[in-house]
Amino acid sequence: MAGVLVVGEIGANGALRHVALEAVEAGKSVASAMGGGLTALVIGSNIAAEAAKMNIAGVDKILVVDDPRLASPSAEAATTAIVAAVKASGASVVLIPGTTAGRDSAPRAAARLNAGLAADCVAVAAENGALVATRTVLGGRAQTEIRMPGSSIQMATIRPGAFAKAEGAGSASTESLAVDFGTEDFRVVVTGMTSKGGGASNLDSAPVVVAGGRGLKEPANFALVEDLAAAFGGAVGATRAVVDAGWRDHHEQIGQTGRTVAPGLYIAVGVSGAVQHNVGMQGSGAIVAINRDPDAPIFKIAQFGIVGDLFDVLPALTQQVKAARG
Numbered sequence: 514m515a516g517v518l519v520v521g522e523i524g525a526n527g528a529l530r531h532v533a534l535e536a537v538e539a540g541k542s543v544a545s546a547m548g549g550g551l552t553a554l555v556i557g558s559n560i561a562a563e564a565a566k567m568n569i570a571g572v573d574k575i576l577v578v579d580d581p582r583l584a585s586p587s588a589e590a591a592t593t594a595i596v597a598a599v600k601a602s603g604a605s606v607v608l609i610p611g612t613t614a615g616r617d618s619a620p621r622a623a624a625r626l627n628a629g630l631a632a633d634c635v636a637v638a639a640e641n642g643a644l645v646a647t648r649t650v651l652g653g654r655a656q657t658e659i660r661m662p663g664s665s666i667q668m669a670t671i672r673p674g675a676f677a678k679a680e681g682a683g684s685a686s687t688e689s690l691a692v693d694f695g696t697e698d699f700r701v702v703v704t705g706m707t708s709k710g711g712g713a714s715n716l717d718s719a720p721v722v723v724a725g726g727r728g729l730k731e732p733a734n735f736a737l738v739e740d741l742a743a744a745f746g747g748a749v750g751a752t753r754a755v756v757d758a759g760w761r762d763h764h765e766q767i768g769q770t771g772r773t774v775a776p777g778l779y780i781a782v783g784v785s786g787a788v789q790h791n792v793g794m795q796g797s798g799a800i801v802a803i804n805r806d807p808d809a810p811i812f813k814i815a816q817f818g819i820v821g822d823l824f825d826v827l828p829a830l831t832q833q834v835k836a837a838r839g
């Protein structure tokens with residue numbers, strides 16, 4: 514067996530998630546080093562248009578599993594589809610977005626395929642025809658490389674935001690994959706979803722993220738962060754300290770136990786810069802820190818630092834951004 518299979522996830526809104534393009538980027542280098550080609554798998558209901566978005570340079574074939582029953586997300590059905598796609602493509606490496614859904618289906622598929630699985634990887638490479646997956650350990654202080662020499666199929670989940678998005682028009686062929694689903698694949702049916710609201714839903718794709726920390730003193734003051742994010746047309750993020758305090762929802766948390774983001778501009782406001790926070794945003798294009806403590810660790814990774822009281826700096830900065838952007 515040879516080749517790489519990348520799973521492209523369809524989000525709750527029916528659109529291909531950005532992390533699918535990140536998984537393609539991760540898979541491209543592994544596929545070219547190992548040979549055997551790069552196959553993309555897209556699973557869902559009525560997804561022809563979204564599957565076509567996987568036609569990116571480097572992708573050789575797109576396998577589409579399109580079934581009305583998949584309108585309701587099912588880890589069991591996704592697992593069955595992944596296993597079928599691995600067999601159909603002959604892939605020896607499988608990369609799955611490390612999202613909630615991916616973390617659910619990847620270990621199930623690994624068990625069924627008797628494959629090795631490295632979770633939450635921030636880098637992947639090929640060495641002597643085998644996968645080398647890198648993940649962070651010790652609270653983000655170190656990285657470790659994982660090899661799976663005993664497994665003919667090697668799998669990894671890809672940490673969202675850890676890879677660039679693959680781009681460039683491709684010339685992949687598209688094939689419909691018929692999967693023999695069983696009733697056990699649809700034991701759970703999602704009958705409805707309720708949005709939590711807020712601006713964090715676009716954290717993955719926002720060009721600018723403004724993240725607030727405990728320096729904001731109290732939840733109401735997050736309005737300052739929201740105003741600056743809105744002025745940029747960006748999204749709001751938060752540290753674990755403020756999430757744990759109940760000021761913000763967990764879906765806004767950036768870091769080791771939250772989300773990984775890589776916007777063009779990341780503005781950290783009243784954030785100390787703990788390593789567990791930094792691992793979730795250090796891939797950002799430019800990092801700006803606003804903190805009154807000149808020795809705050811955040812300044813070690815920030816390209817631009819403003820030493821000052823956020824309650825003075827933020828309103829003035831928001832005003833300037835609004836004026837500059839008209």
Ligand SMILES: Cc1cc2nc3c(=O)[nH]c(=O)nc-3n(C[C@H](O)[C@H](O)[C@H](O)COP(=O)(O)OP(=O)(O)OC[C@H]3O[C@@H](n4cnc5c(N)ncnc54)[C@H](O)[C@@H]3O)c2cc1C
Nearest residue numbers: 726727728752753754768769770771783785789790805823
């Ligand atoms: C296993 C583990 C996992 C973790 N996962 C995460 C994670 O995913 N994400 C995460 O964020 N953290 C995580 N943490 C917690 C992390 O270690 C820090 O405790 C947390 O990030 C600190 O949040 P903070 O920067 O908001 O608060 P603090 O560390 O209290 O920093 C507040 C900052 O605000 C500044 N400040 C105060 N007042 C002002 C003002 N008026 N103007 C300007 N600046 C001001 C202070 O100088 C200070 O630097 C984790 C910890 C552990 C042990």
